[in-house]
Every structure is written in structure tokens, then in C-alpha cells.
Amino acid sequence: MGSPIHITSEIGKLESVILKRPGHEVENITPDTMERLLFDDIPYLPIAQEEHDFFADTLRQNGIEVLYLEKLAAEAVADPKVKDQFLEQMISESGYLSGPIHDALKEYLLSFDNQDMINKIMAGVRKNEVNLTYQSLQELAEDADYPFYMDPMPNLYFTRDPAASIGDGLSINRMTFKARQRESMFMEYIIKYHPRFANKGLHVWRSRNHTSHIEGGDELVLSDHVFAIGVSQRTTANAIEDIAKHLFEDHKSNFDTVIAIKIPHNHAMMHLDTVLTMIDYDKFTVHPAILTKGGKVDTYTLHPGKEDGELEIKYNDDLKEVLKEALGLDDLDLIPTGNGDPIVAAREQWNDGSNTLAIAPGEVVTYDRNYVSNDLLRKHGILVHEVRSSELARGRGGPRCMSMPIVRQDLKK
Incomplete structure (x- = not known):
């Protein structure tokens, strides 16, 4: 080839x-x-x-x-270390370098298998899909009426x-x-x-x-x-x-x-x-x-x-x-x-x-x-x-x- x-x-x-x-x-x-x-x-x-x-x-x-x-992307993150690196970068570029929202998003996305995780990231993550243990200053500072933590693509x-x-x-x-x-x-x-x-x-x-x-x-x-x-x-x-x-x-x-x-x-x-x-x-x-x-x-x-x-x-x-x-x-x-x-x-x-x-x-x-x-x-x-x-x-x-x-x-x- x-x-x-x-x-x-x-x-x-x-x-x-x-x-x-x-x-x-x-x-x-x-x-x-x-x-x-x-x-x-x-x-x-x-x-x-x-x-x-x-x-x-x-x-x-x-x-x-x-x-x-979407299939190629899921296959590319098959290695758990690559998947973790990808998620860190994607969540950071979505506006969450660290903190409660970052942690909650990562926990939520890791609950999916690789293909469903990629599909969810592409589709966007709504605020009501993610469980936050407490309200953070970052969350309070955001537009309360905006429905997404991670925008759809x-x-x-x-x-x-x-x-x-x-x-x-x-x-x-x-x-x-x-x-x-x-x-x-x-x-x-x-x-x-x-x-x-x-x-x-x-x-x-x-x-x-x-x-x-x-x-x-x-x-x-x-x-x-x-x-x-x-x-x-x-x-x-x-x-x-x-x-x-x-x-x-x-x-x-x-x-x-x-x-x-x-x-x-x-x-x-x-x-x-x-x-x-x-x-x-x-x-x-x-x-x-x-x-x-x-x-x-x-x-x-x-x-x-x-x-x-x-x-x-x-x-x-x-x-x-x-x-x-x-x-x-x-x-x-x-x-x-x-x-x-x-x-x-x-x-x-x-x-x-x-x-x-x-x-x-x-x-x-x-x-x-x-x-x-x-x-x-x-x-x-x-x-x-x-x-x-x-x-x-x-x-x-x-x-x-x-x-x-x-x-x-x-x-x-």
C-alpha cells in the first residue's frame, strides 16, 4: 500500500x-x-x-x-492514555481548564464507550446532562440560560x-x-x-x-x-x-x-x-x-x-x-x-x-x-x-x- x-x-x-x-x-x-x-x-x-x-x-x-x-476518531483513541489526553484537550478547548465543570464533564464522557463518547462530544453536552456536586464560581459566571457546557459541532x-x-x-x-x-x-x-x-x-x-x-x-x-x-x-x-x-x-x-x-x-x-x-x-x-x-x-x-x-x-x-x-x-x-x-x-x-x-x-x-x-x-x-x-x-x-x-x-x- x-x-x-x-x-x-x-x-x-x-x-x-x-x-x-x-x-x-x-x-x-x-x-x-x-x-x-x-x-x-x-x-x-x-x-x-x-x-x-x-x-x-x-x-x-x-x-x-x-x-x-466519527468512526476514525473513535478508533484513534482506543488506547486509554490517548483517550485521556484527547479528553483533557477537548474539555480544555471547550473552556474548562480545571475545576468542577472540567471534572464533571470528564467523568460524564468517560462513562461512554469510545464511539458514543465521540458522538456525544460532536453532538454537544447539555448542562442538564452533567451532575455537579456543588455550584462553582465558573458556573455562576456563565450565561445561566445557555443550555450547553460543550457546544455542538x-x-x-x-x-x-x-x-x-x-x-x-x-x-x-x-x-x-x-x-x-x-x-x-x-x-x-x-x-x-x-x-x-x-x-x-x-x-x-x-x-x-x-x-x-x-x-x-x-x-x-x-x-x-x-x-x-x-x-x-x-x-x-x-x-x-x-x-x-x-x-x-x-x-x-x-x-x-x-x-x-x-x-x-x-x-x-x-x-x-x-x-x-x-x-x-x-x-x-x-x-x-x-x-x-x-x-x-x-x-x-x-x-x-x-x-x-x-x-x-x-x-x-x-x-x-x-x-x-x-x-x-x-x-x-x-x-x-x-x-x-x-x-x-x-x-x-x-x-x-x-x-x-x-x-x-x-x-x-x-x-x-x-x-x-x-x-x-x-x-x-x-x-x-x-x-x-x-x-x-x-x-x-x-x-x-x-x-x-x-x-x-x-x-x-
């Missing part, structure tokens, strides 16, 4: 992927906590699970191995963001908003302790132990030496420079080009993959709203500098030319979301019409609700597998957001 993580393109035939089936964390969203938990609506869990199962089955029917984050079904595969390694991400920052801890423990990944020579290009932010929806592996990343609401410029330096300096990396693409900093376009995805050797989806008149968008191409640790940065506002040059293409087909219609494009981009998951060159998985964009993809020669989307789409993430590819076949030269 080769490396357990091997991603050298966005479009190579997908072999293995990590998903997270929506669980009770989705039912723990309330109207009062939606903003805090980064949701615009509350998905209906039974239908969301049916739709997610349909998505997973679509991948399996195309020969793709589906792994589940409903965004976990978007496995793309907490970590991203790059070559034979990955970034384990420091995420922007508090609601999601604990999510990458699961992948941190999976890489360190799960027998499928531990001690396999995987390189962590950037860990979660930073103050600057990066999220996987902004990370696109365009080829075995070209990495694109969004300068977005959720990924900062200094984080991009940091990961570029690590990719350029390490002998295990073949990457010599990082393309930073500036996108609007707003909720509708939170990540690069909500407005731009690669779907074939010479084809990309693009949301017209990221382009100014004349099709321009700010891009910054990074290469290794002459001295160690230095970067050469070149500005260009012609995205098409930048991508053509980096990928060695004579021409490039940028396929507009919603066929470029300003109303249709805005509606279908909001429902993740640009968030396509390539499972092979020219073959993608998309939400069925984006029928205008899907029809246009077919007219451009793309094989489209549609998956159900009435409830999953309420979380503002599509098939690419919901998947963390870990193994793809290399493209033929």
Missing part, C-alpha cells in the same frame, strides 16, 4: 474519501444559537441523513472507499475544512470562528494515533497550533506542483505565506507554485471552492460574481525565493491566464454558475452550484437543485452525478465541502 494520503490533483480518479454523517449535533441547533454555530437555518435531520447516505452511496457506486470521521459534516490533503501530507487547520476551532482536533488525533495513518511518514505542512487562520475549502491542489488557495473571509494572507514556505522548503513536497486568489469576504462566498472548482484538465466552474468587468480577479502567484524562506510574489488580475500558465494549457474553459445569469447564478451559488466534487477528470458530483448549472456542465462535456439536497444545502455547503479526499490516482502526464 502506498501513502494513506496522496492527492496530486483536484480531478484524479478519487479512491478514498472521509465523510461525516450528520448526527444529533444538527438537532442541537436552535434559532437562538444559529448565528453562534454559523448556520442560517436548521436542517431536518432524518432527511439530511437520508440525503447524506445517498451521497455516500453515489461515491461507493463509483468505486470510492468511504471512511467516516453541526459544521462537522463539512469535512473539507478542518484538514486538507496536499500531496502525501495535509494541513490540519486553525479555523477562523470559535464554533469550528475544535473540529480539527479530531483529524490531529487520527493522524497521530489511528493505525491507518500513524507512523506512515505523513507530513503535516501546517498544524492547527497557529493564531492565523486557514480552512480547507480555500485549498485546491491543481496539479502535482501547483497549489491554489483563497484569500477569503476564512483564510488569511499570512497563513498562505506560511504554508507556501513549508511546501517549498520541504524535500517531500514537489510544489513550486502557490496561487493565492482573492475572493469577496462575505458569508455567501466563504471559501474559494464556493466560487471556483476544477472539474477537468482544462475546465473550471466559476461564479461570475468574483470577476470584475472584463473577467478580472486579483491573484498572487508565489514561488520560492532565491534565499531560504523567501518568497517571490507576482501580481496578476487575469485569472484565466494565471491558471493557463501554471497548468501549461493553451486554453481554459471557465464555466459560469447559473449560465452567467445574474439571478440564477446568485441563487445557485447560494445553494452550492459552484461547489462541485470531481471524482475523475470530467466527472463530478453536484446537488440536484442547481439544474441550470448542471445542464450547462453537461453541455460542456462533463458527466454529472446529481445527489439530493433539500436539507443538506441548508448548511451552506455542497459535495466538495462535504468530502475530504485522501487518495486520488495520479494524472497521466
Whole structure:
């Protein structure tokens, strides 16, 4: 078996992927906590699970191995010492370094078996589930009406963001908003302790132990030496420079080009993959709203500098030319979301019409609700597998957001 993580393109035939089936964390969203938990609506869990199962089955029917984050996480903490370390870190990052609440949470979570413990942490721990022997100052200082000691993590079904595969390694991400920052801890423990990944020579290009932010929806592996990343609401410029330096300096990396693409900093376009995805050797989806008149968008191409640790940065506002040059293409087909219609494009981009998951060159998985964009993809020669989307789409993430590819076949030269 080769490396357990091997991603050298966005479009190579997908072999293995990590998903997270929506669980009770989705039912723990309330109207009062939606903003805090980064949701615009509350998905209906039974239908969301049916739709997610349909998505997973679509991948399996195309020969793709589906792994589940929640199962991998439970297997990673099989050793009691690792489990204790994981719980200490998770409870601390939930706001309880020590004291009665810390102790009560730990006792409560240790009462479960490993899988149920992981599921409970992901779902969130309500105050009325935990028995405190006495009222502490910390408890008195907290919002008495807030129902949780440990917040639910409903965004976990978007496995793309907490970590991203790059070559034979990955970034384990420091995420922007508090609601999601604990999510990458699961992948941190999976890489360190799960027998499928531990001690396999995987390189962590950037860990979660930073103050600057990066999220996987902004990370696109365009080829075995070209990495694109969004300068977005959720990924900062200094984080991009940091990961570029690590990719350029390490002998295990073949990457010599990082393309930073500036996108609007707003909720509708939170990540690069909500407005731009690669779907074939010479084809990309693009949301017209990221382009100014004349099709321009700010891009910054990074290469290794002459001295160690230095970067050469070149500005260009012609995205098409930048991508053509980096990928060695004579021409490039940028396929507009919603066929470029300003109303249709805005509606279908909001429902993740640009968030396509390539499972092979020219073959993608998309939400069925984006029928205008899907029809246009077919007219451009793309094989489209549609998956159900009435409830999953309420979380503002599509098939690419919901998947963390870990193994793809290399493209033929």
C-alpha cells in the first residue's frame, strides 16, 4: 500500500474519501444559537441523513472507499492514555481548564464507550446532562440560560475544512470562528494515533497550533506542483505565506507554485471552492460574481525565493491566464454558475452550484437543485452525478465541502 494520503490533483480518479454523517449535533441547533454555530437555518435531520447516505452511496457506486470521521476518531483513541489526553484537550478547548465543570464533564464522557463518547462530544453536552456536586464560581459566571457546557459541532459534516490533503501530507487547520476551532482536533488525533495513518511518514505542512487562520475549502491542489488557495473571509494572507514556505522548503513536497486568489469576504462566498472548482484538465466552474468587468480577479502567484524562506510574489488580475500558465494549457474553459445569469447564478451559488466534487477528470458530483448549472456542465462535456439536497444545502455547503479526499490516482502526464 502506498501513502494513506496522496492527492496530486483536484480531478484524479478519487479512491478514498472521509465523510461525516450528520448526527444529533444538527438537532442541537436552535434559532437562538444559529448565528453562534454559523448556520442560517436548521436542517431536518432524518432527511439530511437520508440525503447524506445517498451521497455516500453515489461515491461507493463509483468505486470510492468511504471512511467516516466519527468512526476514525473513535478508533484513534482506543488506547486509554490517548483517550485521556484527547479528553483533557477537548474539555480544555471547550473552556474548562480545571475545576468542577472540567471534572464533571470528564467523568460524564468517560462513562461512554469510545464511539458514543465521540458522538456525544460532536453532538454537544447539555448542562442538564452533567451532575455537579456543588455550584462553582465558573458556573455562576456563565450565561445561566445557555443550555450547553460543550457546544455542538453541526459544521462537522463539512469535512473539507478542518484538514486538507496536499500531496502525501495535509494541513490540519486553525479555523477562523470559535464554533469550528475544535473540529480539527479530531483529524490531529487520527493522524497521530489511528493505525491507518500513524507512523506512515505523513507530513503535516501546517498544524492547527497557529493564531492565523486557514480552512480547507480555500485549498485546491491543481496539479502535482501547483497549489491554489483563497484569500477569503476564512483564510488569511499570512497563513498562505506560511504554508507556501513549508511546501517549498520541504524535500517531500514537489510544489513550486502557490496561487493565492482573492475572493469577496462575505458569508455567501466563504471559501474559494464556493466560487471556483476544477472539474477537468482544462475546465473550471466559476461564479461570475468574483470577476470584475472584463473577467478580472486579483491573484498572487508565489514561488520560492532565491534565499531560504523567501518568497517571490507576482501580481496578476487575469485569472484565466494565471491558471493557463501554471497548468501549461493553451486554453481554459471557465464555466459560469447559473449560465452567467445574474439571478440564477446568485441563487445557485447560494445553494452550492459552484461547489462541485470531481471524482475523475470530467466527472463530478453536484446537488440536484442547481439544474441550470448542471445542464450547462453537461453541455460542456462533463458527466454529472446529481445527489439530493433539500436539507443538506441548508448548511451552506455542497459535495466538495462535504468530502475530504485522501487518495486520488495520479494524472497521466
